[in-house]
Amino acid sequence: MQLDTSTSAPPDDRKVAVVTGASSGIGAATARQLAAAGYRVVLAARRLDRLTALADEIGGAAYQLDVTDREAVQKFAATLDRVDVLFNNAGGAFGADPVATADPADWRAMFEVNVMGTLQVTQALLPKLIAGGAGTIVVMSSTAGFVAYEGGGGYVATKHGTHAIAATLRLELFDQPVRVIEIAPGMVRTDEFAVNRMRGDTSKAAAVYQGVEEPLTADDVADTVCWAVTRPAHVNVDLLVLRPRAQAAQHKVHRTS
DSSP states (O other): OOOOOOSSSOOOOSOEEEEESTTSHHHHHHHHHHHHTTOEEEEEESOHHHHHHHHHHHTOEEEEOOTTOHHHHHHHHHTOSOOSEEEEOOOOOOOOOOTTTOOHHHHHHHIIIIIIHHHHHHHHHHHHHHHTSSEEEEEEOOGGGTOOOTTOHHHHHHHHHHHHHHHHHHHHTTTSSEEEEEEEEOSBOOSSHHHHHTTTOHHHHHHHTTTOSSOBOHHHHHHHHHHHHTSOTTOOOOEEEEOOTTEEETTEEOOOO
């Protein structure tokens, strides 16, 4: 982790925002916007080279972390002096096969990162979020957490789980100074999400967005996250669903070609 260890430097009293899955896409875009809003951003992801470059760009700190590794998450939490915002963004989709033929390994991998990763990071950082007196947990959900679709069984199941974590946390922390915000995007076009899901097949990934004018971008989602986080501490945005204008519902998308 890259931290300023100079004894002559004045103390940094900025609020601290931890962003998981910060090496690309929504995570990286949100880290930039939170830094611009005045937060000291701690970037966590597996690809340290990308994190280091982004940390240098925004004046943040980089930490190589696999959120599915419970011991590593605990060690990460121990390095932090304070946490005011946790953005549980690490996640992904692997495969688009029907339930009948899907590889259980894909489902297991998605469950580990989307559900267990969110659980483990939240558990590790929750004491610091409470101790700060005005903590915020942001859970990156999806419209897949509410509506199923063909070929999405594993991802849909895990995003239902992510939604359940946010909803349950909000009930369990009702008497604590911690907000729980769930952001549920629809169609978002990033550099890696669909490509990873289609196992590197760029033509299949491109077909997901074919003919859709202006799907959401990583910056669009980051702007929404930053807006929700920067509301007054007593204002909780329980659930915010955002879609591109062309997507009226999960299955109803206007395509020009």
